[in-house]
């Protein structure tokens with residue numbers, strides 16, 4: 005062997021895959037031995053049916069090391085042009101992420117690796133941050149109630165459309181309408197997303213000229229959607245249009261710029277029923293389109309129709325205030341076939357950042373930033389006037405529209421030569437959106453581009469009235485304590501740390517959430533997303549300024565096609581749910597293209613995730629449930645019967661693989677064949693892709709289209725409930741029906757059904773994470789990850805099976821990448837519920853597995869490949885210790901209503917109390933195993949009372965007055 009080969013071997017030895025994958029060779033051997041299996045191959049042979057095995061497709065890279073992948077990504081970032089400042093607007097604005105928030109939230113695994121706050125007691129930190137977000141939105145918009153984020157402004161507007169239609173149908177006094185009126189100055193991408201969503205629901209979209217009150221009444225719509233300020237910057241009093249909508253029996257939806265509301269009269273004071281928008285410019289970078297948190301605020305009257313997650317104040321078992329997701333027991337919007345929305349993963353991490361931006365700046369700071377943007381716009385408007393141009397709109401907030409006539413092209417070119425992207429509105433108009441990052445020097449350069457002398461001559465005409473007095477905000481906002489308490493960096497740093505420490509995230513212990521794949525989010529994968537080359541690119545920047553992004557997107561599409569076995573990929577959907585919707589639209593469009601547009605039946609197994617039927621309803625389909633057999637498999641006889649009954653109208657089957665019950669069904673190919681034989685298509689929910697990569701694929705199984713959750717299988721962190729990316733992959737016959745975009749032709753086929761998200765490539769800003777993961781693992785590493793994910797799940801199932809029956813196993817006696825354990829019988833034997841077990845795990849420092857889904861009274865455990873044997877053993881020991889505690893209750897050693905499970909979780913406060921009345925010791929309560937004491941996690945609250953909170957729905961921070969009263 006020569007020295008160079010030696011050198012290569014040494015370089016290859018420290019592979020990333022061995023860091024991403026938890027167990028080392030010795031641990032893998034030990035786990036296999038415990039399972040009685042000779043090798044990993046033998047395990048896979050038994051767990052994965054031979055008929056569906058498939059190798060990865062061509063085009064996947066060889067594994068590279070972290071330094072190499074970071075260098076590759078740096079080279080791609082260098083091909084983007086963040087040095088050119090985008091003043092394009094269209095709902096996306098430059099912003100400074102306060103460094104204290106950048107480092108301590110966005111770049112901090114304590115925040116970005118957390119799960120959706122379903123287990124409220126161990127999520128009080130992010131719940132408080134989200135309550136701040138809701139408060140911020142209700143205050144700025146002057147509405148009653150706001151949710152804790154949606155996917156983007158355009159889909160938020162579409163959700164408002166759905167709410168308005170539901171509310172309209174609920175009122176009897178007007179003739180039913182299926183017309184949606186949209187103002188002519190709505191952002192074009194919002195309008196396009198509304199059109200996509202409207203079509204399958206039979207809604208007609210009509211445009212009304214901005215400000216034309218009579219046109220609204222003539223349209224007799226169920227809702228009108230207005231933009232504030234308008235897409236080219238104009239502001240006007242919306243009250244007359246809103247009143248006209250109300251006279252017509254319609255709801256008024258306003259898509260608003262959140263920052264402008266610090267200066268402008270808020271839509272809530274003009275009578276709006278729903279206010280939506282993006283919180284992007286509150287400290288969240290462009291990211292070439294996302295992720296950003298959208299907001300949704302409405303009136304009290306509509307709160308039960310509101311989509312998305314809502315944080316509310318309740319109390320814990322000790323009667324102290326505690327937060328939790330409100331109304332979630334009713335899963336209010338995902339009601340299977342009665343669904344009005346399919347939103348699941350939202351934009352929690354981005355909502356947290358936006359809320360913290362408001363905490364950091366406070367009301368005066370936000371008003372100052374808003375005034376700064378307005379003044380910059382006025383100065384530039386004045387420069388334009390002096391250069392001989394007229395402004396299209398006399399009244400504006402931060403965006404001026406210059407009537408440039410024949411000079412429009414030249415103006416844009418002059419600005420570009422000086423480092424600015426402006427927006428061409430139409431043949432003669434050029435818009436410039438000023439943001440908080442624009443400096444005096446940049447204003448001078450812009451003035452020069454316009455042709456006005458800069459410097460001292462930049463002054464304002466005396467009669468400047470960009471914001472008419474009637475449109476000025478007079479009401480105070482953000483007077484709550486939290487928005488007025490953290491002005492010094494030390495105070496802010498400690499506030500962020502306090503909240504972080506209340507929560508369990510992956511930097512503390514494994515989060516074994518079945519179906520959610522909480523695997524490692526490696527640091528090297530995360531680092532590039534905050535580089536300016538990826539963070540600071542506007543989604544509508546010219547293509548030649550995003551060459552690196554386009555290359556990255558192309559490569560990632562190729563890789564995901566190779567992994568799924570499909571022909572084409574769209575990265576546009578912003579979550580799994582959005583992917584489902586896009587995939588079903590593709591199926592519908594395909595049927596239509598063959599003259600079979602009447603096919604509208606969607607078969608869905610009863611075990612499916614709630615988003616499946618909700619997406620089907622949104623795609624205009626009718627849901628027909630298919631039963632499951634005792635082993636958790638699709639009941640093939642029932643499937644045949646349903647296919648026969650609906651043969652002529654069958655559009656598709658939606659199926660999850662491996663099933664939501666965590667097994668590789670043997671019959672899946674037969675199932676797909678039955679559907680195809682009847683002219684239907686097969687949609688695969690790819691949430692369980694972590695069991696498939698390199699072993700089988702959706703195409704090999706027989707599906708036509710699938711979505712992937714890049715925030716599950718491909719390492720985008722969960723962010724406490726978002727961001728997500730839910731790309732769809734399709735067979736070649738469906739490729740012409742992928743989503744596209746009205747402003748960026750390359751984003752999808754011209755024959756597509758329209759956009760499903762505001763940005764051409766959705767949340768492009770976090771695609772470097774999945775790109776890095778695939779590049780680091782390479783084809784060998786990816787396959788290995790799936791094998792170890794299956795090994796880990798079987799190891800846990802094996803270790804727990806004597807204490808907790810494993811509900812479903814495949815033909816080989818093994819599970820796939822997750823296992824469901826049965827806890828139902830403890831109710832009779834000890835009065836213990838699955839919730840008691842979940843809460844007791846918190847005392848051991850663990851986040852509970854998925855609870856009561858897909859089977860009530862069970863826990864679904866998905867350890868992923870990233871957990872080492874040591875961590876799996878710790879988790880299993882905790883579960884076995886809890887089983888022993890249940891046994892003590894069964895034997896009567898502890899009463900059924902006073903034991904460590906019923907009282908879980910235990911707080912430091914109650915342990916420190918003078919008195920202790922329980923029949924078990926304080927040590928048993930909080931340090932039941934030796935290793936718990938070594939790194940004790942203290943739940944900040946006792947068990948949270950959901951019912952109390954829902955009866956007393958309260959979804960904002962307490963006002964200053966309440967604080968003042970409490971202090972008295």
Ligand SMILES: *Cc1c(COP(=O)(O)O)cnc(C)c1O
Pocket residue numbers: 347348349519520579580581582613615616660664689691692713728730
């Ligand atoms: C997570 C999940 C979804 C929904 O994905 P989101 O990104 O949350 O919209 C759909 N189906 C299954 C089986 C899932 O686990």
